[in-house]
Amino acid sequence: xxxxxxxxxxxxxxxxxxxxxxxxxxxxxxxxxxxxxxxxxxxxxxxxxxxxxxxxxxxxxxxxxxxxxxxxxxxxxxxxxxxxxxxxxxxxxxxxxxxxxxxxxxxxxxxxxxxxxxxxxxxxxxxxxxxxxxxxxxxxxxxxxxxxxxxxxxxxxxxxxxxxxxxxxxxxxxxxxxxxxxxxxxxxxxxxxxxxxxxxxxxxxxxxxxxxxxxxxxxxxxxxxxxxxxxxxxxxxxxxxxxxxxxxxxxxxxxxxxxxxxxxxxxxxxxxxxxxxxxxxxxxxxxxxxxxxxxxxxxxxxxxxxxxxxxxxxxxxxxxxxxxxxxxxxxxxxxxxxxxxxxxxxxxxxxx
Numbered sequence: 001x002x003x004x005x006x007x008x009x010x011x012x013x014x015x016x017x018x019x020x021x022x023x024x025x026x027x028x029x030x031x032x033x034x035x036x037x038x039x040x041x042x043x044x045x046x047x048x049x050x051x052x053x054x055x056x057x058x059x060x061x062x063x064x065x066x067x068x069x070x071x072x073x074x075x076x077x078x079x080x081x082x083x084x085x086x087x088x089x090x091x092x093x094x095x096x097x098x099x100x101x102x103x104x105x106x107x108x109x110x111x112x113x114x115x116x117x118x119x120x121x122x123x124x125x126x127x128x129x130x131x132x133x134x135x136x137x138x139x140x141x142x143x144x145x146x147x148x149x150x151x152x153x154x155x156x157x158x159x160x161x162x163x164x165x166x167x168x169x170x171x172x173x174x175x176x177x178x179x180x181x182x183x184x185x186x187x188x189x190x191x192x193x194x195x196x197x198x199x200x201x202x203x204x205x206x207x208x209x210x211x212x213x214x215x216x217x218x219x220x221x222x223x224x225x226x227x228x229x230x231x232x233x234x235x236x237x238x239x240x241x242x243x244x245x246x247x248x249x250x251x252x253x254x255x256x257x258x259x260x261x262x263x264x265x266x267x268x269x270x271x272x273x274x275x276x277x278x279x280x281x282x283x284x285x286x287x288x289x290x291x292x293x294x295x296x297x298x299x300x301x302x303x304x305x306x307x308x309x310x311x312x313x314x315x316x317x318x319x320x321x322x323x324x325x326x327x328x329x330x331x332x333x334x335x336x337x338x339x340x341x342x343x344x345x346x347x348x349x350x351x352x
Contacts, residue, residue: 042096043349046143046212047081048112049155051328052222053103055079057302058331062101065124065305072119072133073104076303078331081153083338084345093349102142108159109200112139113207122307130311140211149212151348153275153341155220156204157263160197161255162190163240163327167298170243171314177250190254198262205270216348217272220341221260223281223333225295226252233287237298237315240286240327273348275340277333286327294333300325 047053051074059078063069076082081101088097104111104119111117119133126132136142145152166176180190188196208217226240230248233239240248260278267274284294296302299317302325308318310326317324329337 042098043093043150044148045085045097045099045151045153045345045349046145046149046215047099047101047103047153048139048143049103049153049220050107050158051103051105052158053079053081053101053153053155053220054105055082055334056105056328057306057323057325058329058334059303061123061305070121070124071104071136072121072125072130073102073136074119074121074123075101075103078334079103080334080337080341083335084342087338087342088345093346097345097349100143102139103155104136104139106159107139107156109156109197109204110138112154112156113204113211114138122310123305140208145208145212145215147212147214149215151216151218151345152208152212153218153220153345154204154208155222157197157201157259158222160193161251161259162193163251163255166243166247166251167241167314170241170247176243176247177254194255194258194262197259198266201262201266202269205266205272209270216351217267217270218275218341218344218348219263219267219272220275220337221263221277222256223277223294223329223337224283224285225256225327227285227287228252228282237317238300238320238322239297241298241315273344275337275344277337277340280336280340281333284333294330294336296325296328296330298326299323300328301330 054074055076055078056074057076059076059082061070062075062077062082081099081103085097085099104117106120107117116135116137118131118135120130121133122130162176162180169176169179183189205217226248227233230245230252233245233248235242243251264274264276281294284292286293286295286297298315299320299322302323306323308323309316310324313324
């Protein structure tokens, strides 16, 4: 989501390349059976989602750099699924909890249940080009959802929001709010985009229940990426660049909060559980100082393997001593999300 500064690496900022057809798939270590006991002796938890789930730069890559099982999805250790799994290992339920994490940077709602995706990781891509990663199947197929799946968490939808586009418009000295309130011919308004998101999210939840009829489904919203007052941000790429305070306020209220409402409402309609990350993360947005913020800016702090610049990114983050973090959660927000998601999982699995 996030806030999704979509970055088909040339469109910078959080989570999504649209999908194409099913083709070859490198086997993913995250999707391979592992863990203690047979499937009957453990709870099977599947984590689905975009870059806000995968963790991008917050920990060591999973699979590791150089591993032929790498798929270009940029999952890392210290993502919230990884942290929650560790907590279950340290403080188990009546049975072990086995995690299968197939989240993927740039995933859109369709990539969860129906559409293949071409990952675009800039980290050691095949042949040196991010576009060379093989297609990966929809996440429910990769995770092999079925009768034995006990719980599914899903964090998705942020790539649908126009954060990257707003950066581009601001660089051209145009108002993002005006553009998406009164769009030019051939472009959608934000309201139309959100209506499509609602329909797609509703269909996705239905598909998840059909694929895993015994599973508890837990949806995960997006954190407070933007401040409660856009005027506090300034125009540094360490935040979100030259997006105006008025556009920041519009993105926060009309895009980000609206997306979380859609996720919450559609989750309630289905009778599932919604995890609210926003409330607990207010005051830790991208424009806060180091040590307080839980979201890194366009340029921010990241592990050494993560690049400082990307194709299409209008900033050289190396000049600031930073990496191209593209408005993503840092380790503190993943720890916050892990706590809340783990609590929801414990209740769901214990009650189930």
